[in-house]
Amino acid sequence: MAFDFELVTAENVSRNFGRRRALTRVTLECRAGEIVGLFGPNGAGKSTLLGILSTLSRPSSGEVRYGGRTAGEIGEALRGKIGVLGHDLFLYADLTARENLQFFGRLYGVSNLEACISQALAHARLEARAGDRASVFSRGLRQRLALERALLHQPRLVLLDEPFTGLDDESTTLLIERLKTLRAQGAIVVMATHDFDSAEGIVDRAWCLVNGRATDLGPGPSSLRERYRIATREGRA
Amino acid sequence: MGMLRAAWLIARKDLIVEARSRELAYTTIFFAIACVLVFSFAFVREGHAAEGEAAGILWVALVFSGTLALGRAFERERQAETLRALLLAPVERAAIYLGKLIGLLALMACVEIILVPIVSFLFDAPIARAPWMLAALLATGTVGFAAVGTLLSAMLVRAHSRDVLLPILLYPIAVPVIIGGVRGTAALLAPEPNFAMAQAWLSMLVFFDAVFVTIALWMFQPVMGEQ
Numbered sequence: 001m002a003f004d005f006e007l008v009t010a011e012n013v014s015r016n017f018g019r020r021r022a023l024t025r026v027t028l029e030c031r032a033g034e035i036v037g038l039f040g041p042n043g044a045g046k047s048t049l050l051g052i053l054s055t056l057s058r059p060s061s062g063e064v065r066y067g068g069r070t071a072g073e074i075g076e077a078l079r080g081k082i083g084v085l086g087h088d089l090f091l092y093a094d095l096t097a098r099e100n101l102q103f104f105g106r107l108y109g110v111s112n113l114e115a116c117i118s119q120a121l122a123h124a125r126l127e128a129r130a131g132d133r134a135s136v137f138s139r140g141l142r143q144r145l146a147l148e149r150a151l152l153h154q155p156r157l158v159l160l161d162e163p164f165t166g167l168d169d170e171s172t173t174l175l176i177e178r179l180k181t182l183r184a185q186g187a188i189v190v191m192a193t194h195d196f197d198s199a200e201g202i203v204d205r206a207w208c209l210v211n212g213r214a215t216d217l218g219p220g221p222s223s224l225r226e227r228y229r230i231a232t233r234e235g236r237a
Numbered sequence: 238m239g240m241l242r243a244a245w246l247i248a249r250k251d252l253i254v255e256a257r258s259r260e261l262a263y264t265t266i267f268f269a270i271a272c273v274l275v276f277s278f279a280f281v282r283e284g285h286a287a288e289g290e291a292a293g294i295l296w297v298a299l300v301f302s303g304t305l306a307l308g309r310a311f312e313r314e315r316q317a318e319t320l321r322a323l324l325l326a327p328v329e330r331a332a333i334y335l336g337k338l339i340g341l342l343a344l345m346a347c348v349e350i351i352l353v354p355i356v357s358f359l360f361d362a363p364i365a366r367a368p369w370m371l372a373a374l375l376a377t378g379t380v381g382f383a384a385v386g387t388l389l390s391a392m393l394v395r396a397h398s399r400d401v402l403l404p405i406l407l408y409p410i411a412v413p414v415i416i417g418g419v420r421g422t423a424a425l426l427a428p429e430p431n432f433a434m435a436q437a438w439l440s441m442l443v444f445f446d447a448v449f450v451t452i453a454l455w456m457f458q459p460v461m462g463e464q
Binding site: 054055056076077078079080082084086088089090091092093094095099103104106107108109133 | 238243246247257319325326327
């Protein structure tokens, strides 16, 4: 039976780069059907945490568990359940939009690939430009294509680093709808962003990282931005 | 997914990208030809080439131009951090190495197809004497050289001075392969060919290839472990 999980937990995860500590004993939990927002100032450790959750890097101490098992215990099968949209878009500039999706789809062993690609191009609204190379796309178009590339294999854990970058209003709205659909389908979405306005209505839980430490922003009467301001003020104090 | 299928997908992607940009093909072929021409100015006097130089010149041109290609093999994957995307894919890490190696070998084969007749023309090298043996020597030598080079290229992908470090690290390690290639080819192209010697060097190259490819496949996972 194929490996799957419905819970991701980070327990006391710390990460050092030489003498600099990027993450300090971060503990958090993400469940299926949830959108978790990661907020924090530049250099707070958001991308580092996403890198650890994606299995690309390992924590210096602590551990991440996917359905109770660590990445080392699960192996390659885990990577097939994770979709990552990085700050860099993971697209080949000399390949067309369709070829990029075909390449990664085949690498992930996506079944019924051509239908999935057509659907992905429709989601990205790039059907008419499927034959254009990624190098000629604007940042926003590449962002939309990269998102579909990350979601092509229907991952359980979706890690998004600044997903709203370069998107116009309409694309932002579409992305928000896409994230809601993913949540309804039972995906675990972890999203690092600075865009409070876009994230306000969709995140189920929000964490703030300041100086590598995570604080639960929790639910509250005030806006996400206001709770974030308070958390960062306290975190720096 | 099987390792060989994943490796083929990666190699195929590299070849499509190269067919579109032609960046590596043009630079390596131009550099190899320039290299051979420089040698011809030095070693061809009054229309006559010095005897026994062709093998060394051919291999020097191949190694230098191959180094250019190796330097760019993983550099391309850094541009949009696609290396991370490959590492995130549910395939064995060794498949990434193997795919890159296959792509490089295809490129170096193209260089050799162009370079060998030029060397033969400029230095009166009798390449038609034992074409299959010559092809085998070139193929095995290229595999050994590229096997080490691809691994080192991957190891240096995050190093700031990778362009300088690659040849410094590569040539000492690849010396057995280069010696084998030069001596085997020289035995074949000499005025009095020594087929037994060429065969012996070919066997040595096959052995080096097996060792280098095995070590590289084994080492690639830890080398790429943390990004």
